[in-house]
Amino acid sequence: MSLRISRQHWQALLTELEDARRQRHLLTYRALIERLQLPSPAMQTLTAALEHLAALDARAERPLRSSLVISQGASRLPRTGYFECVVRLGRFAGPPDGTAAASWHASEVVRVFEFSYPEEP
Incomplete structure (x- = not known):
């Protein structure tokens, strides 16, 4: 199944992530879905969009902006x-849970905070 995100929602996603990067804070999946007002299936659409963005960032050898989106659970990851996506992209090798994943994610978040992304066309 292929999911698409509207151009308006895509631009809003990039804006939300850039605002979070500048303010040096993380967003939950739920908060992002609500802010973007994504239609159903919202989580699947957001996931597909974040994976696409991760692939674009990886191809451009940039820190992964999708790292700024976390679960609202206790893990804050x-x-x-x-993690399956970043393994496919060759950015992380290891199990998707545990200290190695948490440590890698924390360092990637710092890289995102410190990187200046070019304006999107």
């Missing part, structure tokens, strides 16, 4: 699918 992205969902398992995020």
